Structures are given as C-alpha cells and as structure tokens.
Amino acid sequence: MVLLESKADKRLGRQTVAFANPPVLAAAAAVAGPMEGEGPLGRLFDEVVPDRLVGQKTWEQAEVKLLEKAIHRALGKAGLKPTDLDWIVSGDLLNQLGASSFAGRTLDRPFFGVFGACAAWAESLTLAAMMIDGGFAHRVGVAASSHHEAAERQFRYPIEMGYQRPPTATWTVTGAGAAVLVDPRAVGDGAWPRITHATPGRLVDMGIKDPFDLGSAMAPAAADTIEAHLRDTGRGPGDYDLIITGDLGQAGRAIAVELLMQVGYNAEPVLDDCGLMIYDRKRQDVHCGGSGCACSATVFAARFFGDLRAGRMRRMLLVSTGAMFSPTTFQQGESIPGIAYAVAVESQSAAREEDR
Amino acid sequence: MKATMQQEQEFKKLQRKHLPSRPVLRNALLAFLVGGAISAVGEGVRQFFLARGIGPEAAAGPTAAVMIFLGALLTGLGVYDEIGRVGGMGAFLPITGFANSIVAPAMDFKREGWILGMGAKMFTIAGPVVVYGLLTSFAVGLVYYILYIPR
Numbered sequence: 001m002v003l004l005e006s007k008a009d010k011r012l013g014r015q016t017v018a019f020a021n022p023p024v025l026a027a028a029a030a031v032a033g034p035m036e037g038e039g040p041l042g043r044l045f046d047e048v049v050p051d052r053l054v055g056q057k058t059w060e061q062a063e064v065k066l067l068e069k070a071i072h073r074a075l076g077k078a079g080l081k082p083t084d085l086d087w088i089v090s091g092d093l094l095n096q097l098g099a100s101s102f103a104g105r106t107l108d109r110p111f112f113g114v115f116g117a118c119a120a121w122a123e124s125l126t127l128a129a130m131m132i133d134g135g136f137a138h139r140v141g142v143a144a145s146s147h148h149e150a151a152e153r154q155f156r157y158p159i160e161m162g163y164q165r166p167p168t169a170t171w172t173v174t175g176a177g178a179a180v181l182v183d184p185r186a187v188g189d190g191a192w193p194r195i196t197h198a199t200p201g202r203l204v205d206m207g208i209k210d211p212f213d214l215g216s217a218m219a220p221a222a223a224d225t226i227e228a229h230l231r232d233t234g235r236g237p238g239d240y241d242l243i244i245t246g247d248l249g250q251a252g253r254a255i256a257v258e259l260l261m262q263v264g265y266n267a268e269p270v271l272d273d274c275g276l277m278i279y280d281r282k283r284q285d286v287h288c289g290g291s292g293c294a295c296s297a298t299v300f301a302a303r304f305f306g307d308l309r310a311g312r313m314r315r316m317l318l319v320s321t322g323a324m325f326s327p328t329t330f331q332q333g334e335s336i337p338g339i340a341y342a343v344a345v346e347s348q349s350a351a352r353e354e355d356r
Numbered sequence: 357m358k359a360t361m362q363q364e365q366e367f368k369k370l371q372r373k374h375l376p377s378r379p380v381l382r383n384a385l386l387a388f389l390v391g392g393a394i395s396a397v398g399e400g401v402r403q404f405f406l407a408r409g410i411g412p413e414a415a416a417g418p419t420a421a422v423m424i425f426l427g428a429l430l431t432g433l434g435v436y437d438e439i440g441r442v443g444g445m446g447a448f449l450p451i452t453g454f455a456n457s458i459v460a461p462a463m464d465f466k467r468e469g470w471i472l473g474m475g476a477k478m479f480t481i482a483g484p485v486v487v488y489g490l491l492t493s494f495a496v497g498l499v500y501y502i503l504y505i506p507r
Contacts, residue, residue: 058467158464160431161481162440162447162456164383167376204357207364208371216371224357254374285441288376337358 013232029073033174086137091120119322145176146292171286177297201225215252221338223259246296249288274299390443427455
C-alpha cells in the first residue's frame with residue numbers, strides 16, 4: 001500500500017488532539033453511594049443514595065440505577081431530554097459493560113459502550129469530544145459508573161468474606177458521573193467550560209502483578225500520558241491550575257510525580273488525585289484512596305465542573321487512569337497493563353487570557 | 357508498551373520507595389488477640405459440654421458445630437468481615453473463618469440462583485482448603501502407616 005502524504009489537521013504532535021471547535025461541557029452530574037456521601041465531597045454530589053442497593057435486588061442492578069440517575073440529572077441540568085442526545089458514550093467495570101449496556105437499554109438512544117477500566121470516564125469524554133468536533137453529533141451524553149460491592153465480587157472476594165486488605169489497596173467508589181457535551185456553535189460564545197485537547201494513552205506495562213496494588217500498575221501510564229500531552233502541546237505542568245489523575249492513590253501519585261521528574265517535568269505542585277479527595281482517609285478505612293470509573297467521574301462532576309464553569313479554575317488536565325486486568329489474566333500470571341487518557345478542560349477566564 | 361526486564365527492575369526500585377509499609381507487628385498482634393479470643397470462646401463452649409458430662413473426645417464434635425454456627429451467624433449479620441479486617445489470619449484460620457469462607461460466597465451468589473449460583477459457588481474459597489486438606493491428611497496417614505502400623 002502506498003501511503004499518500006496526508007495530515008490530520010486536528011492532531012498535535014504524536015498523540016494529542018487539539019479540537020478546532022472545542023466541545024462545551026453543558027452540564028455534569030454526580031450520584032454517589034452512602035459512604036462517598038460521608039466523605040469530604042458529600043455535600044457537592046447531586047444525589048447521595050442512602051442505600052447501597054439503591055432499592056434493587058443486586059449490586060449490578062444498583063450500579064445501573066446509579067448510572068441512569070446520573071445521566072438523567074446531567075440532562076436535567078442541561079435542560080435536555082434523552083431524545084435530545086445524538087449518542088451516548090458510557091463505560092464501567094462490570095463484565096460485558098453490564099452497567100452501561102443495561103442503563104443504555106432504558107435511555108433508548110444510539111449507544112457506544114467503552115471499556116477502559118477505571119479510565120473509562122476520560123476515554124468517553126475524549127471520544128464524545130471527537131464526535132462533536134468531527135461534525136458527527138450536536139449533543140453527546142457521557143457517563144461512567146462503578147460500584148464497590150459489584151466490583152469486589154467480580155474482581156476480588158465475596159462481600160462478607162473476612163480478609164485483610166494490604167495497605168496498597170484502594171476502595172472502589174460506588175457512584176456514577178455523567179456529562180452532556182454539546183457543539184459550541186449551537187450554544188454561543190458564553191458557554192464554558194470546553195474540552196480543548198485530548199491525549200489518548202498508550203498501554204504501559206511495568207510488570208506489576210499485584211491486583212491489590214493498582215496504583216503502582218497505573219502510575220507509569222499516567223506519567224506517560226501526561227508527558228506526551230505536555231510534549232505535544234508545548235506546555236508545562238504550571239500551565240495547568242491542576243493536573244488531576246483518576247485513582248492512583250497515595251503511593252501511585254508519588255510514583256507518577258517521580259517518573260515525571262525523571263523526564264524533566266516538576267508536577268509536584270499541581271498534581272493531585274481524585275482517589276485522594278473522595279474519602280477522608282483518616283476516618284474512612286480505604287487505605288491508599290478511592291478507585292473505579294466513578295472515582296474520576298464523580299469527583300470531576302461534583303468538585304471541579306462548578307469551579308471551571310464559574311471561572312474559579314482556569315484550566316485543568318483530567319487524567320483518568322485504568323488498570324487492564326481481569327481475574328482470569330492475573331490468575332494466569334499476567335502482569336497488569338495500565339492506561340491513562342488526558343483531557344484538557346478550560347474555563348472562559350483561560351480563553352480570555354489567551355486572547356490578550 | 358511492555359517494559360524490558362531492566363526497566364521493570366528499575367521501576368520496582370522506584371516503586372519500593374513510595375509503597376506504604378505493611379504494619380506487620382500490629383497485624384501479628386491483632387491476629388494473636390482475635391485468634392486467641394475466638395479460641396477462648398471455643399474453649400468455653402467445650403467446657404460447657406464437658407461440664408454436662410460429655411467426654412473430652414466426644415465434646416470436640418458439638419464444640420466445632422457451635423463454632424461453625426457462630427461463624428456463619430456473624431457472617432450473615434455482616435460482622436465477620438469486620439472481624440477479618442482487623443484480625444486477618446487470626447480470624448481466617450479458626451473454624452469460624454472456615455464457616456465465613458463458605459457462607460460469604462453463598463450469600464453473594466444466591467442472586468445467581470440456588471443451583472448454578474449458591475450451590476456451585478459456595479465452595480470457591482473453602483473448596484481448595486478441603487481438597488488440599490484431604491490430600492495432606494492422606495499423605496500424613498500414609499507416612500503414619502509406613503512408620504507404625506506394620507509393627
């Protein structure tokens with residue numbers, strides 16, 4: 001095959017996309033479980049369900065309910081109905097995307113299920129933004145969910161099993177986050193925040209095999225994607241008010257900071273982790289922090305979306321991180337590859353500064 | 357990207373600097389206390405049966421049954437996972453832990469039905485313990501036979 005000279009004109013460097021018409025985040029919503037509700041972000045969630053089963057019979061059905069609630073809340077905040085969406089892009093941790101697919105069943109719109117482990121949130125945002133900037137959609141619903149009990153029984157041990165988690169373990173967040181992305185040309189200049197860049201990540205495998213230490217497995221992927229993003233955009237960590245990873249936890253965050261230092265980026269002052277924000281680690285026994293698709297989705301929707309919209313935060317890099325393993329792969333002795341997707345989100349104040 | 361052996365080694369070195377240390381001493385102490393407490397309860401139950409005139413050998417059976425019942429009950433009440441979280445091996449090793457390891461999956465997989473759910477999955481954790489327990493008993497029995505029985 002002869003490759004003709006061609007140029008993807010929205011591509012920047014090796015692996016970053018710079019959107020020509022940065023899609024607008026019209027609304028975002030977060031629904032959380034009772035334990036997350038007791039955490040430091042409790043008051044910021046759109047809804048805290050009082051019951052981990054959300055009135056359902058199984059943990060899996062409970063996760064579906066959380067996802068539906070989050071999508072409906074995001075739509076409500078944007079003043080839209082499900083039928084207003086062109087596509088829905090959603091991801092979760094369950095086998096065959098059990099939560100997303102079954103939530104998609106009631107939403108009745110064309111549906112893309114995305115598996116990126118806990119990175120599903122930023123991966124879905126990336127794909128939705130590409131759909132809009134590519135001219136394939138006006139409005140796209142994006143969602144991600146996880147459920148502590150549903151994840152435990154699939155990946156680890158039965159819920160009531162009495163065992164000790166090692167200190168590197170993280171706690172899967174029960175909750176769901178959703179957002180509505182719209183074409184900026186449909187909403188005018190005053191609508192912010194917007195997704196300006198996206199950097200999909202490579203799968204990075206440093207040979208970690210411990211499923212109770214996913215922070216270590218994902219940190220190299222997070223560092224790799226952040227480095228690629230900064231290199232491609234010519235930016236430094238200081239160009240962001242905050243670089244926020246999904247669920248590296250305490251140890252994983254420290255490893256990512258050191259790996260970035262090795263390639264010449266000092267991210268220490270601006271790099272934080274959603275997993276370190278969602279629980280009170282002194283009071284709630286979660287060891288290294290929170291994890292799961294809902295970790296970055298709910299923390300972004302509850303904690304940062306409002307700040308970006310109001311201009312209290314100028315520009316942030318959201319980096320959802322995922323560990324690609326299943327009980328089958330780790331029982332067969334495979335190591336755990338990590339992946340990270342980065343999306344740069346800007347408020348109106350950042351755009352004003354650039355105009356000057 | 358799959359790291360080379362050398363990259364993996366270097367990463368492990370970097371990783372080790374940041375990993376939280378396992379509180380081995382505290383875990384061992386708690387395992388001793390929790391395991392000891394469970395055993396003390398077991399001894400209390402045994403004394404109860406002994407006091408009712410059941411012989412020392414015969415008392416082992418009902419004592420085990422009571423402890424298994426207690427382990428199962430506490431699992432059902434959602435307490436045993438908390439005991440296990442604190443006590444670690446001290447909670448897993450006694451017969452109450454064995455009961456927990458059967459009742460916990462039974463509760464979990466009941467939702468997938470009585471046969472392919474609960475029935476099939478309740479021994480997912482205890483199954484290997486039974487299998488290798490039997491295998492070990494057989495091996496020990498064989499050694500015992502070779503050493504002592506023929507004489």
